[in-house]
Amino acid sequence: MIKRIFGAALAATVIALPAVAEYPDKDIKLIVPYGAGGGTDTAARLIQPHLEKVLGSNLIVVNMPGAGGTIGATNFAQTKADGYTLAFLPAGTAVVQPHLRKLQYNESSFEPVCRTIQEPVAIMVGPESEYTTLDKLMAAAKAGKVSAAGSAPGSFPHIGAVLVQKNYDVKIKYVPHEGGAKSARSVLGGKVDMLVDNIGLAAKFGIKALAVLSDKRAKSMPDVPTIDELGGPPIRLSIWWGLFAPAGTSAAVLDKLASACAEAGTSSAYISSVKAANKTPNFLGAGKFKALFLEQYKANATLFQEIGLKKK
Template sequence: MDRTGGGPMSIRKLATHAAAAGALALATVQFASPATAQNVTIVVPFSAGGGTDITTRSMQEEMAKSLGANVVVKNTSGAGGTIGVAEAARARPDGRTIAMAPVGPLTTQTHLRKLPYSVDSFDYICLAYSAPTAIAVHKDSEFKTLDDLVSFAKENPGKLNFAVQAIGSIPHVAGLALADAAGIEMTYLPVNGDGPALKALLDGTADLFIPHVSFLSKNADQIRSLAILKDGRLDTMPDEITAKEQGYDLDIPIWGGLVAPKGTPADRLGALETACEQAISSGPFQERMEQLQQPSAYMNGAEFEAFVTKQFERNRGLLEKAGLLAE
């Protein structure tokens, strides 16, 4: 198994891998042998109806087919997703309770306050989705390029107002990364989600905010992108320039993946990893994601673990520079 921690696998390549994995399907059905035929519960740490929940439920049927067991989605929301992730960390390590763990509860909230888990509390199954973010401004903003915005911020320290969906959220971390890379100061305006951030932008309270790209495309009549925070242009938005093309090496997606309590048996982790891969590469899942404009992605367990470790360390550094680490 490759443990280099490479980037998300393309869906076309993934489909090829999934076809090859078909030979393993009989082995994965062993997960539901007569002695162990129980439900597999996936804890989603947010309320029903959001992107993480919809993605998980879209994987549910195909994972059940692969595992030969019922797959149940359980929503345990609260405290920025940390309550649900903690629930999974405390579960018996038998592969029966796992979590769809997003980037925030794994790699930022763990730095902001003391929690009953860390990134070392889990075995990693797969990355399931990864949505790039973008620096968004009002469609009529004076800033036409990222350099325009950076130049203004350098000439007017602290006068660039950045609407932040939540302290320690990935949009907040992305803003910290931008400020660090560009050597600028911004004033952070906490708001309660993407909707209020958009409102702040439209009424002139804020100069920018950082949503995921699907939110950007859905509101293209009101906002526009100065830079996609990804290492390459998006196939779905090929005309949108990246921050990297403008001299700022920023690749900051909103992602999530399946994790299991530390110590889960290797054979069950393997079965869950195969089930995840087959679900994500399936036609019904891909069609559902396209309908929702929700990007999907895939990494196997080893790649995902290496990726999470890098994200954890990067986010720690950014939050430390901002003076936000828990004592």
């Protein structure tokens, strides 16, 4: 009797194995919640061919732009968790927007698979600014003389300005702009004093980065010190992009995706392509990426509550 039960169980296991081993056996849809040609779309298409090579299946990019990425993310959160619909999300859509809008997704809606790109965030001023050091800038902010450019409230530049204000106990006037380019131009022209945003804007627009909000210098601009090196508070902020599966995806499929992402995201070919696109490759595996995702989601909820930024 025992032998028959064991034999049946073993047979069931053997029968079940091919279903896992065969994944994926058809095309995979990759939802990108922004339009073609934008930053998120570019980042997704950089990893796409390398994942296809490892997985042995096509990844079909489907752009679903609108409402700060929330239209695509909402659609993704409601999809079948079978591994055949994934999403490539930026940090703002994943860990910021749910605190600003009443949405049909939250931190429990997604399974982080891997982070592929992370852009350092820096405190920047104009090339002719009188605030040539971070100390001078913060001294002026202490006296209430500093303004900061950035996108709409709740954006990463806004979060950055709030974190600087909070950690340095200073007063900064926030001036919303329509995107990073217009913000950088305002700083370049001296209309606004500072900008806390992607450090790549410094080289692109000719503005000066005073400090990186990280414990490590940016590889793209290694001469810019970290805020820690300058004796400032350990403010941490970065802009990232990553691959997600829907909540409820089986462990076997998640493991397969995580393994594929690790191989693709650390390959020399992928890293070279990212650098050629003037982006910063920074792979993070499933476990650490999930911890980062949840940590930032919780931190933003607390921060927005403290500053009175409510959902619309």
